[in-house]
Amino acid sequence: MMKNIVLIEPAAPGFHIYSRYLLPRLGLPIFGAMLKNRGYNVTIFHQDSAPLNWEKILTADLVGISTITSTATVAYSIISRIKSFNPSIPVIIGGPHVTFLADEAINKGADFVVRREGDETFPQLLNWLENSNSDIKLIDGISYKTGNKIFHNKDREYFQDLDSLPFPDFSLIVNYNKLANIALQTSRGCPFDCKFCSVIKMFGRNCRFHSADYTIEEIRYLKKMMGNKSVFFYDDNFCINTEKTKILLERIIRENLDLKWSAQARIEVGNDKELLTLMRKSGCTVLYIGFESINKDTLAAFHKKQNIDQYGESIKNIHKNKIRIHGMFVLGADTDDVNTAKQTADFSLKNKLDSVQFMILTPLPGTDTFNELKQENRIINYDWSLYDAHHVVFQPKLMSPFQLQVTSMLEAMPKFYSRIRAAKFALSSISSASIFLPSWKVKFNNFILTAYARRLIRKWKKANKEWLGILKVMDKLGIKRK
Numbered sequence: 001m002m003k004n005i006v007l008i009e010p011a012a013p014g015f016h017i018y019s020r021y022l023l024p025r026l027g028l029p030i031f032g033a034m035l036k037n038r039g040y041n042v043t044i045f046h047q048d049s050a051p052l053n054w055e056k057i058l059t060a061d062l063v064g065i066s067t068i069t070s071t072a073t074v075a076y077s078i079i080s081r082i083k084s085f086n087p088s089i090p091v092i093i094g095g096p097h098v099t100f101l102a103d104e105a106i107n108k109g110a111d112f113v114v115r116r117e118g119d120e121t122f123p124q125l126l127n128w129l130e131n132s133n134s135d136i137k138l139i140d141g142i143s144y145k146t147g148n149k150i151f152h153n154k155d156r157e158y159f160q161d162l163d164s165l166p167f168p169d170f171s172l173i174v175n176y177n178k179l180a181n182i183a184l185q186t187s188r189g190c191p192f193d194c195k196f197c198s199v200i201k202m203f204g205r206n207c208r209f210h211s212a213d214y215t216i217e218e219i220r221y222l223k224k225m226m227g228n229k230s231v232f233f234y235d236d237n238f239c240i241n242t243e244k245t246k247i248l249l250e251r252i253i254r255e256n257l258d259l260k261w262s263a264q265a266r267i268e269v270g271n272d273k274e275l276l277t278l279m280r281k282s283g284c285t286v287l288y289i290g291f292e293s294i295n296k297d298t299l300a301a302f303h304k305k306q307n308i309d310q311y312g313e314s315i316k317n318i319h320k321n322k323i324r325i326h327g328m329f330v331l332g333a334d335t336d337d338v339n340t341a342k343q344t345a346d347f348s349l350k351n352k353l354d355s356v357q358f359m360i361l362t363p364l365p366g367t368d369t370f371n372e373l374k375q376e377n378r379i380i381n382y383d384w385s386l387y388d389a390h391h392v393v394f395q396p397k398l399m400s401p402f403q404l405q406v407t408s409m410l411e412a413m414p415k416f417y418s419r420i421r422a423a424k425f426a427l428s429s430i431s432s433a434s435i436f437l438p439s440w441k442v443k444f445n446n447f448i449l450t451a452y453a454r455r456l457i458r459k460w461k462k463a464n465k466e467w468l469g470i471l472k473v474m475d476k477l478g479i480k481r482k
């Protein structure tokens with residue numbers, strides 16, 4: 001019988017602006033809790049939090065790896081090392097990247113790929129590995145190789161009974177005390193179909209929800225395990241069902257859970273004043289808003305159905321409730337040009353967004369964007385480590401890759417996180433320190449954030465000097481395609 005299981009979430013290679021923000025995805029802590037409840041010894045490595053212990057990995061009875069596109073190259077190198085030292089260790093890999101490129105993962109050495117959700121697939125596959133008492137073709141949602149042929153069993157139906165899942169066990173993660181936040185999720189799926197996103201294909205269009213009772217108990221459980229850290233709701237859209245969200249927030253308030261929390265949401269949340277009031281009273285500190293673009297044509301091209309004309313009023317309403325806004329924008333659409341990044345930074349400053357990320361459009365496997373750009377022969381680099389929304393890996397229509405890279409990462413970001421902005425926050429925090437303490441804290445935190453962001457931008461530029469040089473040469477020589 002298998003006894004010792006190691007689960008790994010690889011780190012992205014090189015430096016990126018989230019390198020020090022330690023927040024693991026939820027799949028492995030949930031699987032770890034399942035396995036622990038069944039009597040297995042489970043160790044989870046979140047590679048950004050702790051280095052891999054190769055003695056433990058190479059003596060494990062099974063290794064599971066979860067990867068997104070930007071961590072795929074590291075995941076494959078881990079598999080290669082495992083197989084070179086001990087080929088008999090079964091390696092199972094899952095996550096968005098290999099869901100859509102299962103053949104690649106098998107050819108890189110994985111024994112099995114768990115596609116889409118693994119809540120039922122992973123335990124069923126583990127049982128088969130231990131007992132081999134059924135036909136492997138009966139396990140939905142996996143890919144594997146027999147002889148020289150790769151087989152893809154039919155997709156598994158989406159898991160419905162979310163409340164039957166155990167709470168994620170972060171204590172199984174090596175150095176879990178370093179994690180930045182308590183992370184949990186109240187729903188899966190998304191009814192929207194943004195062109196650059198793979199959520200629908202990974203988790204489905206129909207949303208499934210945890211009950212408020214489950215989430216309240218999960219919060220209590222995780223606070224006891226992790227301490228009084230801030231909570232981050234991992235939902236792709238925390239307010240996808242506003243009535244359910246309001247019920248949950250009312251419970252958080254009524255039961256005095258004393259939370260500071262943040263979540264991702266659409267800008268329409270700013271139109272619901274009752275919801276905003278509940279957010280403020282329940283402890284919401286930051287909303288990560290997917291604006292994506294300030295260009296109506298770009299939003300239409302992204303299949304992003306939201307009204308730009310309501311941006312300003314919604315932002316004001318959110319700020320009135322003392323909730324900070326982290327604006328998320330995607331640059332590089334076919335309707336974007338060399339002025340778009342600057343215009344987006346100007347918009348962000350004018351509307352007093354508290355923080356931003358100007359992400360470069362990235363053709364992630366499984367998305368319509370990937371399929372379209374691949375068909376048009378516009379993808380210029382298939383090095384998955386560059387697919388982190390910080391590097392241009394395709395040929396834009398109205399500018400060169402170098403122009404998109406520079407205007408987004410080296411002009412728009414520094415423009416928003418400017419020295420002047422940092423100085424203003426520093427001076428205003430000093431002037432308000434003895435008058436209104438909460439205001440002082442907010443302004444001082446914004447000063448720290450701005451200074452830190454500027455430092456990260458400088459580090460990114462230094463770490464990517466060679467990459468910038470390559471794009472510059474391509475631009476100079478007029479090279480558009482690989």
